[in-house]
Amino acid sequence: MITDSIPRAKTKKQEYLLSDALRTIKPNLPRTLLAHGRLLETVMASENPKEIELVCNLIAAEVSNAFGIEAPTVKVLGVRPHRVDDGVCIYQKFGDYDLQTGQIRLWMRTARLKKVTSFGALLNTLCHELCHHLDVVELGFSNTPHTRGFFERTALIYHHIKDTPLRPLIWIKQSDGTFRFDWGRMMSSGNSIND
Numbered sequence: 001m002i003t004d005s006i007p008r009a010k011t012k013k014q015e016y017l018l019s020d021a022l023r024t025i026k027p028n029l030p031r032t033l034l035a036h037g038r039l040l041e042t043v044m045a046s047e048n049p050k051e052i053e054l055v056c057n058l059i060a061a062e063v064s065n066a067f068g069i070e071a072p073t074v075k076v077l078g079v080r081p082h083r084v085d086d087g088v089c090i091y092q093k094f095g096d097y098d099l100q101t102g103q104i105r106l107w108m109r110t111a112r113l114k115k116v117t118s119f120g121a122l123l124n125t126l127c128h129e130l131c132h133h134l135d136v137v138e139l140g141f142s143n144t145p146h147t148r149g150f151f152e153r154t155a156l157i158y159h160h161i162k163d164t165p166l167r168p169l170i171w172i173k174q175s176d177g178t179f180r181f182d183w184g185r186m187m188s189s190g191n192s193i194n195d
């Protein structure tokens with residue numbers, strides 16, 4: 001996981017630096033989200049997209065409510081859009097967020113095997129897309145870049161819902177000024193947001 005490159009345009013650069021510096025979230029998220037998280041894990045076993053979608057919308061509504069903003073709608077779809085090159089899957093889309101409509105789309109089945117994704121992976125994608133929604137609606141950003149702050153806020157929401165301990169994310173600075181996760185050190189310290 002790598003942070004986006006730092007934009008040159010003034011407004012976008014300001015938003016980027018604000019997002020990068022914002023390492024925490026303001027509201028205390030409610031404990032009810034933990035029950036919603038457990039419910040999501042249960043309904044994922046049913047493999048029923050409508051039930052999964054319902055619980056994802058519950059989570060989105062509860063998180064948005066804590067921030068005092070309107071909730072996005074969440075749509076749960078089937079097999080992840082993907083690209084295969086020479087028999088190797090080189091890209092697959094886990095989810096996205098529409099800046100105009102405020103709609104989140106999540107794909108619940110893996111690209112090649114078409115199996116239902118893990119609870120952790122789906123929840124992580126939901127939290128990632130929710131963080132885009134918060135950037136746009138709560139913070140008023142015109143753009144919602146992937147910065148260290150973005151990933152850390154996503155991790156806070158994810159670990160709260162999953163009721164797992166949060167440890168600081170470990171970053172390595174690259175020569176172009178972007179950062180990437182130090183997976184090796186994070187895995188050895190037992191800290192992952194994709195578990």
Ligand SMILES: [Zn+2]
Pocket residue numbers: 128132146
């Ligand atoms: Zn994103």
